[in-house]
Amino acid sequence: MTFSIVGRDGDAYGVAVASKFLAVGSAVPAARAGLGAVATQAYANLAYRGAGLALLAAGATSAETVQRLTDDDEGRDDRQVGVVSGSGGTSFTGPSCHAWAGGRAGDDYAVQGNILVGEQVVEAMEAAWASSAGQPLVRRLLAALSAGDAAGGDRRGRQSAALLVGRPGAGYGGDDTEYDLRVDDHPDPVPELVKLVDLHDLYFGEPDADALLPLEGAVADEVRALLAKLGHAGDDLDALLDTWAGSANFEMRLRPGSIDPVVLDQLRLGRT
Structure with missing residues (x-):
């Protein structure tokens, strides 16, 4: 059977x-x-x-x-x-x-x-x-x-x-x-x-270390704006990402000072 x-x-x-x-x-x-x-x-x-x-x-x-x-x-x-x-x-x-x-x-x-x-x-x-x-x-x-x-x-x-x-x-x-x-x-x-x-x-999944994007410049601006739309406004991007990821279940993909492109795609989709 x-x-x-x-x-x-x-x-x-x-x-x-x-x-x-x-x-x-x-x-x-x-x-x-x-x-x-x-x-x-x-x-x-x-x-x-x-x-x-x-x-x-x-x-x-x-x-x-x-x-x-x-x-x-x-x-x-x-x-x-x-x-x-x-x-x-x-x-x-x-x-x-x-x-x-x-x-x-x-x-x-x-x-x-x-x-x-x-x-x-x-x-x-x-x-x-x-x-x-x-x-x-x-x-x-x-x-x-x-x-x-x-x-x-x-x-x-x-x-x-x-x-x-x-x-x-x-x-x-x-x-x-x-x-x-x-x-x-x-x-x-x-x-x-x-x-x-x-x-x-x-x-x-483990993020690809070679693909991580530094949280600076245009990337940082976009991430900050996306997080604000989801109700996570502030200056400390790592802290904001940590708070968002804890509710969206992406905390295993976080790395300080950078962002996994997979996570950025999920932010762009408005995942909460």
Whole structure:
């Protein structure tokens, strides 16, 4: 009833998943920066998430982790699980999973799905992962999920999708959770998930240091006038920007004495 990918990029690990299932993100994904990622599905054993990460933390390979998880589970024939770590990716599909069910795995990924329209779903996901090499992990995961969705995905239909990525220090306030986004109930959840990632990057993305504009001259005059229109009048532009950004949720893009062109565009749009 689900298709997913677990993938890695250096110390970053993530999961992208979609299903005809309410709030699939509450059940399937687990990921930890610098360690690995797990996707548990079909008749999902949610204990696989914590237990899988614990096994990886204890030094088990992805293959050993899957072997241990399934050996200790009497319901393994109905389960499906994908694990990726520094040792590579491993995908397991129990023989009693509803057709079509299966998976693929490589050095830095594992894709798997059950109750799919056919094997073409995981084939498309694997191909999209390969062709997106060099892009950020989040975009590679989305590319694979979108390809699986376009290939037909879950044969029962669409309902939810989710994305979880851990990267050391890349989350809000220096947390290791870079992305944790869910579309719990939507007629077209995968494109909606892509929209959420785009919004996340708008609000929380790192500004390009080479593109920052000094707050002086004509730039400073424009920024002061735009802020005044939004009710933030005064002389200290850094303080005014800080006040505005705190309400508009762009504080992660602020840098003293300069302005991110992305932020300037939002000011021009009158974002409050």
